[in-house]
Amino acid sequence: MTKHYLSLPIFGLLTAMALPASAQDADTVVATVNGTEITIGHMIVARSTLPQQYQQLPNDVLFEGILSQLIDQTLLAQSFEGELPKRTTLSIENERRSLTAAEVIENVLTTALTEEAIQTAYAERLEAFEASEEYNAAHILVETEEEALAVVAELEAGADFAATARNQSTGPSGPNGGDLGWFGPGAMVPSFEAAVIALEVGAVSAPVQTQFGWHVIKLIDTRKTDAPTLDAIRNEIVSDLQASAVASRVESLAETATIDESSAEGIDPAILQDLTLVE
Template sequence: MQKPLTFLASAALSLTLALPVAAQDEPGLETVVATVNGTDITLGHMIVARASLPEQYQQLPDEILFKGILDQLVQQTALAATLDGDLPPRVTLSLENETRSLTAAEVIEGVMSNPLDEDAVKAAYEEQYASQEQGDEYNASHILVETEEEALAIKEELDNGADFAEMAREKSTGPSGPSGGSLGWFGKGMMVPTFEAAVVEMEAGAVSDPVQTQFGWHVIKLNETRKSEAPSLESVREELELQVRQTRVQEHIETVTEAADVDRSASEGLDPSVLKNLEWLE
C-alpha cells in the first residue's frame, strides 16, 4: 500500500527540481558578500582588492582568489574594529595622499581617453619621420678569413679580375660564404664598428683592403647604398597615438596647474631635511 505514495513523492520531487529557480538579482558592486560586526563587505571591495594584486597572484584560479580575498577583507575589517583610539597621522595622511592621487589619475585617464584628432597624429608622424632626413643603408658582401695574409692574397686576386661571389664561396669561413658572401641590407649600428667604418667610406662597387674585426679579416665589397625609408603611418600609429595622448596630458597638467591659485610661500625657508622626521607620523 505504501508503494504508490513513494512513487508520487518521487515524481513530485522530480517535478520540483525541474522547475526554474527564481531569478536572483544580478550581482554588482553593491552586492554584499559578508558582514563583520555589522560592516558590509561588497563585491566592489573584492574587485578593487583583486585588481591591486601583483600580476603573479592574479593568475591564480578564481575560486582560490575569491576565498583568499574575502578572508583577507573579513580579517582586516575585524581587526580595524578593534582599534583603540584615533588613527595615527601616518594613516590619515596616507589616506589623503591616496585619495588625491587616485582622483588626479581619474582626471588624467579622462584626458587620455578623449578621441584623438587625426591631424595631430599626422603632424606627429611628419615631425618624427616624414620630415626627418633618413639615414643610409648599405648592401655589402664580404669574404672572411683567419689571417691578414690570406685576406691580402684574396684582395690581389680580386684586383686581377676574380669573381667576388665565387671567391667568397671558395674561401670565406663566414656563414655568408655559401651565398657568395652577401650580407644583404643593413644600417648604421648593425655591424661591428671597424666593419661599419670601412663600409661607410666606400663607394658602390668598390672592394676594400683587409679589415680586421674580432671575427677575423674581411675583404668587403659594397654593392649598393640607399636612403632608408620612413615607416608607414599605419605601422607606427599606435606609438604615435600614445605620444600624442601623453603630450596632451602634459599640456593639460600644465594648463590646470597654471590656472590654479597656488601659494608656495609657506614652504620657503624650510630645511629640506625636515622630510626625514618620520617620528612625527607616530
C-alpha cells in the same frame, strides 16, 4: 587558506549568488563584519589590483579568496586601537592624491587620444621624415693586415667572396658567407662604416682595421629607408600624445595656481631616508 571567519560571509555570499545578474551592482553587499559592509565593488577593485598570475585563477576561487581576505582585513582593521601611525595617514593621503589625479589623467587622455589626433600626428611625422641610406654588406675578418691583403689578392684572382668568408673569416658571420645583412648609419664602428660608404655596389674594399681585426668588405646593395607605417609607430605616437596631453594639462593648471615651494629651500635631501620622522 584558513576559514576562521567562514560563518561571517556565508549569508551574504549566498544572498549575492541568489540574486539575478541584473540585480547585482557595485553596491551589492556580499558580507558584513560587525556592521561594516563589504560590497561587490570592493571585491572588483581588490581583484583588479592582484598580480596578473593570480587574476588568471578561476572566478569561483578568486571570489572565495578575495572575500575571505577582505573579511580578514576588516576584522584586523576593526581591532586597531589608538591613532593611526603618521606613516599610514600620509600613505592614505598620497594614495588618495594619486588615485584622484589618475582619474583626471584618464579624462584628459580620453579627449586627447582620438583617432583623428593619431592620424594628424602621423601625418606630421611623415612630413618631417627624411629617408636615410641603408647598406647590405659582407665582410671577411682576419687577424693581421698581411692576411687581409692575401684575401684581397684571392678575390681579385676570382675567388668567391662568400666561400672565402666561410673558409677564412674569424668573425661570427663567417659561416654565413660574411653576410652582415642590412644596417644603417651608426650601426658599425666608424672606420668600417666609412669604408662601406665609400664603396660602389659590388665592389670590395682594401683592408680596413678596427678593434676587432682586419676586414675585407664587399658592398652588396644599398637602399633608402621607407617611411614607417602608422601601425609600426602607433604605440609610439600614442605614448607621445599621452605625455603631451598630460604635460599640457598640468602646465595649464599651474599657470592659474598658487604654488609656493620656498619652504623646501635649505632642506637636506637626505631627510627622505629618515623613516623615524613618520613613526
